[in-house]
Every structure is written in structure tokens, then in C-alpha cells.
Amino acid sequence: MSFLLTCPNCGVREVTDFGYGGEISARPRARPTLRQLGQYNYFRRNAAGVQREWWFHRSGCRAWFIAERDTRTNEVLLIELPGEPGTVGPA
Amino acid sequence: MSRLPDQPGELINRGKVIRFTFDGKAVEAYEGDTVGSALYADGRRTFSRSFKYHRRRGLLCCAGQCPNCIVAVDGAPGVRACTEPVREGMRVEHLNAQPGLDFDVMRTTDLVGTKFTPPGFYYKTFIRPRKLWPVYEKVLRHAAGLGVLPKQQPEREWRTEYRRRHADVIVIGGGTAGQRAAAAAAEQADDVVLVDEGPLPIDPIPGVEILARASALGYFDGIVPVFQGDTLHQIRARRHVFATGAIEQPLVFAGNDLPGVMLSGGALRLMQLYAVIPGTRAVVATTSDRGLHAAATLHDGGVQIAAVADLRESRSAAAQELSARGIEVLVGHQILAARGSKAVDAAVLGPIGVEGASVERAVDCDLIVVSGGFAPATSLLLQAGARTRYDAERGCFVLDELPPNVTAVGDVAGADEGETLAVPPPVAGAGHGKCFACLCEDVTAKDIKLSVEEGYDSIELSKRYTTVTMGPCQGRMCQLPAIRLMAKETGQSLEQVGTTTARPPWVSVPMGILAGRPFEPAKRSSIHGRHRELGATIRWAGDWRRAYDYGDPQAEALAVHRAAGLIDVSTLGKLLVRGPDAGEFLDRLYPNRFSDLEPGRIRYGVISSDAGRIVDDGTICRIDEDTFYVTTTSSGAGAVEEWFSWWLADWRMRVELTDLTQGLSAVNLAGPRAREILGELTDLDCSPEAFRYLDGKHATVAGVSCLILRIGFVGEVGYEIHFAAAYGEHVWDALMRAGADRGIRPFGLEPQRILRLQKMHILVGQDTDSESTPFGAAMPWIVKLDKDADFIGKWALEHYADEEPATRLVGFTLPNGHVPTEGAVIVDALGAPAGQVTSARFSPVLDRVIGMAWVPSPFARDGSQVTISDEGTMMTAQVQTRPFYDPDGEVLRS
Numbered sequence: 001m002s003f004l005l006t007c008p009n010c011g012v013r014e015v016t017d018f019g020y021g022g023e024i025s026a027r028p029r030a031r032p033t034l035r036q037l038g039q040y041n042y043f044r045r046n047a048a049g050v051q052r053e054w055w056f057h058r059s060g061c062r063a064w065f066i067a068e069r070d071t072r073t074n075e076v077l078l079i080e081l082p083g084e085p086g087t088v089g090p091a
Numbered sequence: 092m093s094r095l096p097d098q099p100g101e102l103i104n105r106g107k108v109i110r111f112t113f114d115g116k117a118v119e120a121y122e123g124d125t126v127g128s129a130l131y132a133d134g135r136r137t138f139s140r141s142f143k144y145h146r147r148r149g150l151l152c153c154a155g156q157c158p159n160c161i162v163a164v165d166g167a168p169g170v171r172a173c174t175e176p177v178r179e180g181m182r183v184e185h186l187n188a189q190p191g192l193d194f195d196v197m198r199t200t201d202l203v204g205t206k207f208t209p210p211g212f213y214y215k216t217f218i219r220p221r222k223l224w225p226v227y228e229k230v231l232r233h234a235a236g237l238g239v240l241p242k243q244q245p246e247r248e249w250r251t252e253y254r255r256r257h258a259d260v261i262v263i264g265g266g267t268a269g270q271r272a273a274a275a276a277a278e279q280a281d282d283v284v285l286v287d288e289g290p291l292p293i294d295p296i297p298g299v300e301i302l303a304r305a306s307a308l309g310y311f312d313g314i315v316p317v318f319q320g321d322t323l324h325q326i327r328a329r330r331h332v333f334a335t336g337a338i339e340q341p342l343v344f345a346g347n348d349l350p351g352v353m354l355s356g357g358a359l360r361l362m363q364l365y366a367v368i369p370g371t372r373a374v375v376a377t378t379s380d381r382g383l384h385a386a387a388t389l390h391d392g393g394v395q396i397a398a399v400a401d402l403r404e405s406r407s408a409a410a411q412e413l414s415a416r417g418i419e420v421l422v423g424h425q426i427l428a429a430r431g432s433k434a435v436d437a438a439v440l441g442p443i444g445v446e447g448a449s450v451e452r453a454v455d456c457d458l459i460v461v462s463g464g465f466a467p468a469t470s471l472l473l474q475a476g477a478r479t480r481y482d483a484e485r486g487c488f489v490l491d492e493l494p495p496n497v498t499a500v501g502d503v504a505g506a507d508e509g510e511t512l513a514v515p516p517p518v519a520g521a522g523h524g525k526c527f528a529c530l531c532e533d534v535t536a537k538d539i540k541l542s543v544e545e546g547y548d549s550i551e552l553s554k555r556y557t558t559v560t561m562g563p564c565q566g567r568m569c570q571l572p573a574i575r576l577m578a579k580e581t582g583q584s585l586e587q588v589g590t591t592t593a594r595p596p597w598v599s600v601p602m603g604i605l606a607g608r609p610f611e612p613a614k615r616s617s618i619h620g621r622h623r624e625l626g627a628t629i630r631w632a633g634d635w636r637r638a639y640d641y642g643d644p645q646a647e648a649l650a651v652h653r654a655a656g657l658i659d660v661s662t663l664g665k666l667l668v669r670g671p672d673a674g675e676f677l678d679r680l681y682p683n684r685f686s687d688l689e690p691g692r693i694r695y696g697v698i699s700s701d702a703g704r705i706v707d708d709g710t711i712c713r714i715d716e717d718t719f720y721v722t723t724t725s726s727g728a729g730a731v732e733e734w735f736s737w738w739l740a741d742w743r744m745r746v747e748l749t750d751l752t753q754g755l756s757a758v759n760l761a762g763p764r765a766r767e768i769l770g771e772l773t774d775l776d777c778s779p780e781a782f783r784y785l786d787g788k789h790a791t792v793a794g795v796s797c798l799i800l801r802i803g804f805v806g807e808v809g810y811e812i813h814f815a816a817a818y819g820e821h822v823w824d825a826l827m828r829a830g831a832d833r834g835i836r837p838f839g840l841e842p843q844r845i846l847r848l849q850k851m852h853i854l855v856g857q858d859t860d861s862e863s864t865p866f867g868a869a870m871p872w873i874v875k876l877d878k879d880a881d882f883i884g885k886w887a888l889e890h891y892a893d894e895e896p897a898t899r900l901v902g903f904t905l906p907n908g909h910v911p912t913e914g915a916v917i918v919d920a921l922g923a924p925a926g927q928v929t930s931a932r933f934s935p936v937l938d939r940v941i942g943m944a945w946v947p948s949p950f951a952r953d954g955s956q957v958t959i960s961d962e963g964t965m966m967t968a969q970v971q972t973r974p975f976y977d978p979d980g981e982v983l984r985s
Contacts, residue, residue, distance in 0.1 A: 003313070004327075019733065021737065037887060041702045054737070058733070
């Protein structure tokens with residue numbers, strides 16, 4: 001895997017500069033059933049297409065941000081800092 | 092060193108002689124020569140012995156395309172003599188022949204052993220009796236191959252580098268078309284890189300970075316790795332222009348591998364670039380005008396042309412021009428065989444369509460020049476996603492579809508279209524001897540026929556069975572001939588047979604260039620120099636170089652119990668968590684509470700994941716209402732900071748994180764006399780009443796502002812002193828001086844491990860793994876399920892709280908003095924694995940072997956006995972659930 005990613009703070013960098021946080025999935029807000037908890041902890045949609053995901057600029061500003069990427073082509077469509085609190089949760 | 096008179100455009104500098112050795116014999120060359128041209132000028136015709144039959148092989152392409160001239164240079168195998176520039180004093184040696192290149196005993200495999208070595212023979216002939224296979228394998232491995240790598244290399248002397256290059260356009264191939272494309276792109280103000288592997292110098296082009304004598308290895312997601320000398324350029328470009336040219340193809344006939352059989356391009360290169368005469372009397376066999384032009388050029392250079400066989404029926408203008416010189420051109424003729432023992436001494440020609448000795452004609456010669464048409468060099472394009480189709484007119488696979496931002500120019504794109512040519516038969520003159528389809532792997536036309544008969548009837552299967560196209564030439568010389576033979580044997584069209592998948596690397600590349608520069612970043616604490624002066628054994632601990640011991644770990648551990656010890660713990664992760672929401676933030680991240688921690692107090696914490704598994708641990712000191720000082724494990728420092736900031740990115744609480752790991756140093760002063768030693772260097776009241784266990788205080792130590800945490804990882808009264816890293820040696824020295832009369836000793840990581848094991852303090856990652864929960868790790872008290880608010884791991888931990896874990900972490904003792912290996916197995920009554928030992932040491936203060944292990948829950952109680960199987964040795968251990976040393980913490984709190 002090799003492509004360029006734009007850090008919202010630092011600009012365009014090789015993807016090897018970044019840590020991948022996986023697809024964005026919402027953390028359950030209320031007590032989940034064991035099955036729901038298992039889904040949240042261990043299952044991913046693994047989309048073949050556009051996916052919202054977490055990235056961490058490990059070798060740079062060390063900020064977490066969100067990207068929308070086509071997992072088939074590695075084309076990055078959107079980069080943004082996290083939006084409203086609690087709308088997303090680390091997977 | 093016989094040379095022709097000056098050639099226009101020759102690359103050699105006749106004013107400068109270079110001397111090197113070949114198999115120990117001195118060879119003279121001119122500057123600008125290749126090893127191949129110099130040896131050829133010196134009279135050498137045999138350059139290598141073939142892979143399987145150990146047949147003589149000589150120069151064929153003179154362009155680094157074929158496997159025939161592979162030698163070792165200064166001990167490194169796999170070098171192509173025909174492209175390797177000569178250097179003064181270089182040591183060149185042959186490969187794959189014993190005792191020597193000119194007399195190779197393994198030639199017997201060719202003369203008598205062929206019927207024992209059909210394709211896949213190693214699955215057939217040398218299988219039985221089974222027990223002899225190891226012997227066969229050794230012999231076969233010795234007989235085959237392309238050289239031997241030195242088993243040991245004392246030091247890696249060859250330094251290689253990676254270079255990352257971003258460009259608008261990369262042009263691969265520096266011929267006419269490539270240069271033109273590069274210049275055109277540069278005129279559009281694009282940033283252009285031009286890569287060329289050939290020997291011809293390229294004049295500078297404004298705006299173009301030219302990488303000369305550099306080879307593109309492949310195409311990986313838009314990155315083209317380019318190998319040049321000691322550098323691997325990783326070039327990322329927006330647009331890719333391929334000007335990789337076309338590769339002249341050999342003809343498949345009997346003895347087509349004899350030294351003296353040369354591609355027309357190879358013969359011309361020898362003559363024009365290096366002024367070396369390729370032969371005195373030549374026979375030319377061609378399928379197009381290329382061979383005829385070569386004949387004319389060679390004739391101009393003084394080579395006698397004995398005959399020309401042109402596969403085409405019509406007599407072209409070039410043929411008429413040769414006839415006018417008095418050269419015999421046989422149209423509608425092909426070459427059937429090359430004759431000779433050590434090298435070519437005759438060529439057998441015959442008319443197409445007619446067979447039999449009566450129509451064949453042997454022509455004496457010492458050079459056979461062949462030109463079997465051209466195959467576009469599409470491999471890199473195919474890797475980039477292009478597609479090809481078979482062009483019956485041109486007899487080769489041509490580009491059909493290109494992916495976006497990829498263009499092809501020049502011969503690879505079919506610039507030679509319009510030439511009249513004949514498509515050669517898959518094989519000619521089979522009755523005269525071995526006809527080689529693949530020179531690298533010694534695969535004959537007959538071998539491909541056999542593979543089809545045995546059922547390997549697709550090109551990909553045949554490739555894997557016969558290994559055709561899998562050698563160093565990567566299909567340059569053999570892909571098209573193999574496809575033609577396959578089509579003939581299966582009755583399919585070439586389109587139906589198709590090509591094999593193009594894969595990197597396109598050129599042979601030393602492993603070292605892929606490995607790049609040895610890059611092992613090491614972290615060292617600010618006190619590292621002192622450890623070295625004290626004679627410490629320094630070892631890797633994660634990214635850190637740490638003092639493992641100072642020569643006697645047992646004595647160091649005892650010193651901590653009897654007087655005092657000092658250990659450098661600067662490697663601990665150190666995070667400042669600050670803000671109005673800091674307490675709540677930590678409550679959400681840890682299973683226990685921190686919001687109710689009083690300023691100036693310390694609490695232990697275990698980070699758990701949402702799956703309820705232990706992630707890391709450390710101590711947390713509340714410095715003031717809004718500020719917490721969090722320590723993490725040494726190896727977990729980076730990951731914990733990422734984990735904290737990740738949740739913070741989502742929760743957006745009023746909290747600031749500052750990673751102080753690199754900025755602060757820390758030492759742990761521990762032992763019964765630690766209090767006295769510290770008291771001497773600070774105004775702080777260190778009495779047990781004023782500075783209690785789990786107090787954290789700011790104070791000045793030896794004039795340096797410090798945060799002192801009274802914690803007890805090693806089990807004795809201890810002070811973990813944190814301070815600005817710049818004062819590392821100063822504070823260390825002051826403590827050592829103050830302790831000198833009180834028996835202080837520095838102690839390393841190993842004695843610290845003994846000491847903490849005595850207290851059953853877990854090491855995350857050593858005693859726990861990704862499956863361990865706080866309940867299984869005997870720390871149920873750390874999980875506060877009665878907390879009102881949600882926290883990471885809560886739901887999973889609620890579940891685990893009610894469930895009996897399969898195994899639990901306990902301590903054990905062993906009476907017999909044997910220290911089991913960490914990782915030794917706990918076995919159940921039937922001898923099946925049921926757990927494992929995670930830590931084990933001999934404790935000098937307890938005078939016995941202690942350890943920790945995961946054991947089946949029913950055995951996780953004091954007095955149980957478990958069986959440890961340590962690489963076959965069985966031993967019985969006593970389970971103990973409370974710390975081995977000072978179980979009630981009286982010493983620690985004193």
C-alpha cells in the first residue's frame with residue numbers, strides 16, 4: 001500500500017508517516033448486549049469503496065484526523081478534523 | 092587485446108588501460124570497457140556454464156538482457172559481464188563450473204544424463220529410495236544454481252541508501268523516444284525524471300533530472316523503484332511515460348546456445364561501442380531487415396559474411412544491396428543448427444518448408460548472427476495495469492489498453508510498425524540436437540513438449556513445471572519462444588495461450604539495495620554515559636539501550652534489600668494530563684477512579700481496552716486539582732499517548748496532553764537506607780509520617796527541581812525521582828556520592844526484574860498478553876464497576892467479573908533450584924498444555940526459585956501443585972497467590 005495523505009495540520013505526506021486507526025465506528029452509548037459488544041470490538045464493515053477512517057500523524061504533529069478513502073483505489077476524497085464531540089468513536 | 096580501428100561513437104578511452112583479473116588471470120581493458128567487451132577482446136568465448144547441463148555459454152545480447160555472461164565481481168554473484176564497467180583491480184570470477192569454466196565435469200549431465208533430467212526430474216528421478224533424498228538434494232543444489240553467496244559477512248561494508256523522489260513525470264528509458272518525451276514534458280514546466288540503464292551517455296536536458304545507468308525494477312501503486320549504484324530511488328510521479336523499447340528475440344534451433352551465436356544487436360554493440368570484432372567469418376539468420384543491416388555494418392567493419400539466411404520469401408532492398416557487395420543472401424531460408432564443440436564452427440542452413448539432408452547446407456563460420464524479430468518490453472507497463480494482445484502480423488504481443496496517466500512511446504508502443512518481417516517457426520532443426528527455448532533455466536523445446544504431454548498445458552502451469560521464464564532474464568529471451576512452442580504443442584493460437592504474469596523485479600537487483608540503509612534508531616537516557624563508565628552490560632529494551640546489569644545482578648538485588656540501590660528509569664513514559672476535565676478524562680480511560688485522588692497522592696492504574704483486555708499500566712500522581720502526572724510502561728509510552736489523544740479527539744474534553752517522556756529523566760532510589768540518602772540532598776522532610784507511601788511531592792534534590800514519587804515497584808522503601816533530563820548525570824552523581832558510605836549500588840534491569848517478581852508486580856507484555864483481563868491477572872480490585880460514569884472496557888469487564896476465567900496468573904515456587912524457561916508449559920493431569928510460565932528467577936534474598944504463571948483457575952490457590960514441562964523436563968511447582976517478599980507491605984510502607 002502506498003499513497004499520499006494530506007495531514008490537516010502539516011500538508012501532503014507519504015502514507016508511511018501516518019498511523020492507521022481503522023474505520024470509524026460508533027461506540028455504543030448505552031449498555032450493549034454481549035453480541036453488540038462483540039460486534040463493536042471485533043467486527044468491521046471492511047468496505048470495498050469509500051470508507052471514513054481514523055488516521056494519526058505519527059511522524060508529524062501527532063494529531064488524529066478523519067479521512068474518506070476509496071479502499072479500492074486508495075484515492076483520498078476528504079480530510080477533516082473530528083467534528084462534534086461524541087459523533088464518532090475510535091474503533 | 093585486439094581492437095578495430097577507431098569507431099565513431101565508441102565508448103572506450105584508448106589512452107587509459109584498466110587492469111582486472113578473471114579467475115585469477117590478469118586482463119587488460121580500456122577505460123569505458125565492460126567486463127564482457129574486455130574479455131571478448133582478450134579472446135574469451137565461454138563466459139558461463141549453463142544452469143542444468145553445464146553447457147558453454149557466450150555473449151549473446153551484450154545489453155544485460157540474457158543470462159549468458161553472469162559472473163561474480165569481488166565475491167558478489169549475479170553480475171552481468173556485458174554491462175558491468177571495468178574497474179581497476181576488480182576480481183571477476185566464473186560461476187557454476189567445477190573445476191573451471193573451460194573444463195567442467197558436470198558437463199556429463201548434458202552428454203549422457205539428459206534422459207535422467209527431464210522437466211520436474213527432481214520430482215521423478217531422484218526420489219527413491221526416499222532416505223537418499225537428502226544426499227540427492229545436496230548434490231543437485233551443488234550442481235545447479237547461479238553462484239554462491241558468502242555464508243558470513245563479517246561486516247556490511249557496502250552502504251546503500253533509499254531516496255524518495257516526487258516528480259510530475261517519470262520517463263523510463265532514455266532512448267530517442269524517451270529523451271524526446273522528457274524534453275516535451277519539461278517544456279510544459281513539469282518536474283521530470285528520466286531513467287536510463289544503457290551505457291550511452293545522455294546530454295543534459297533542461298528541467299530533467301537524468302538518472303543514468305539506473306534500472307527501473309517495477310511499478311508499485313504509482314511508485315517506481317529505480318536501482319542506481321548504491322541507491323534505490325523510490326520515484327512517485329503523477330504521470331508515467333514508458334520508453335522501454337523492444338527486445339531483439341533469439342531463434343530456436345539446434346545448438347542455438349553455442350558460444351558464437353549472437354543477437355545482431357549484440358554483435359553490433361561489441362563492434363561499435365567497444366571496437367571489438369565479434370568474429371572473422373559470420374553467417375546471418377534473420378526474419379527482417381534488421382539482420383541484413385547488421386550484416387552490412389559488420390561487413391563494413393571487416394567481418395567476412397559467409398551467407399545470409401532471410402526467412403522472408405521476397406528479396407528486400409537491403410538484400411539486394413548485400414548481393415551487390417557479393418554477399419550470398421538466401422531468401423526463404425532458415426538456420427537449422429549451429430555446429431561446434433567449444434564454439435561455433437559452422438551453421439546449417441536450409442530452405443523453409445523442405446526437409447532432409449539433401450537441401451541442407453553447412454557453412455563454415457565462427458559467428459552466427461541471429462535476429463528473430465522484436466518483442467516490445469511491456470513488463471513494467473503490464474505491472475502498471477496495461478494490457479497486451481497478440482499481433483499476428485508482427486508475431487509478438489503489443490500494447491492494447493493503457494491505464495490513466497500512463498503512456499508508452501517509441502519501440503514499446505510499436506514505433507517499428509510497418510517493417511516487413513516473417514514470423515519464425517517455434518523451432519527449427521530439432522533433429523540436430525538440443526534447441527533451447529530458455530537459456531536461464533536450460534529448458535529445451537522438447538521439455539515444453541513433454542510438459543504439455545504430462546498435462547501442464549497452460550503457459551502458467553508449464554512455467555511453474557519447467558521454470559521457463561523464471562530465470563534471471565525474466566522472460567526477455569524466452570517468453571515469446573515459450574508461447575510459440577506452447578501454441579504449437581496444444582494446437583491453440585498465441586492469443587489463446589496468452590502471456591505469463593509480469594512481476595517485479597524486472598532486472599536482477601542485489602538484496603542489499605532493497606534492504607536500504609541499516610536503520611536502527613536507539614534511544615539512550617541522559618544518564619547513559621554513566622552506565623557505560625560503571626561497566627554496565629547494555630542491552631536492547633524496545634527502542635532503548637538500557638543497563639541490563641552492572642556485572643552481578645544477584646548482588647545488585649541484595650544491595651537494594653540491605654542498603655540502597657539506584658536505577659535509571661528514564662525510559663518510563665511520562666504524560667502530563669492537565670485541564671478542568673482531567674480527572675473525569677482519566678476516570679473514563681481507567682477502570683478505577685482518579686477524580687477523587689487527593690492532590691499530592693499516587694494511585695496505580697491499569698489501562699484496559701473496550702474488550703476488557705490489559706493494554707498498559709503505570710502510576711498516576713495528582714499534582715494539583717487540574718494536573719495529573721501519568722507514567723506508562725517503557726515500551727507503551729508512544730501507544731498510550733496515541734490512545735489518550737485518540738479518545739480526546741473524539742470526546743473533546745477540556746484537557747491538554749503533553750508528552751514529557753523525552754524531556755524528563757527519572758531514577759528510582761530504593762532500599763532501607765534510601766531515606767537517609769535522599770534526606771542528605773533535599774530540605775524535604777522525608778520522615779515516614781511526612782512523606783508517606785504513595786505521596787508525590789515537589790522538592791529540590793541536589794539543587795534540581797524534582798517530582799518525587801514514593802512508590803515501591805521493587806518492594807523496598809523507594810523514591811522515584813523525576814527531573815529535567817539535562818540534569819541526569821548531575822542528580823545521578825549526587826545520589827551515588829551521598830550513598831557511597833551507605834552501601835549504595837547501581838542496579839540494572841535484570842535485578843529490577845528479580846525484585847519486582849518477589850512482589851508479584853506484573854510486567855505488562857511479559858506476564859500478560861492481548862487476552863489478559865485484570866480479573867485473570869489477579870487484580871480484580873483495580874476494576875471499579877460501581878463507578879457512575881461509563882469507562883473504556885466497562886461493559887466487557889462487567890461480563891468478565893461474573894465469569895470464571897480459564898486461567899489465572901499466580902506465583903509459584905520450585906524447590907529443586909531449576910529456573911524454568913519463560914514460556915515453559917503448565918501441563919494438566921493428561922500432559923496437555925494448560926497454561927504457561929511468564930516469569931521465573933532465582934531470588935537471592937529468598938534463596939529459592941520463584942516465578943509467575945497462568946494456571947487453570949481451579950489451581951489458582953495457595954498450596955496447589957502444578958506441573959511445569961520445560962522442554963521435556965517435568966517439575967512440580969507450588970502455587971502462591973500472595974507476594975513472595977513482604978506480602979503485607981510492611982517494609983514498603985515503613
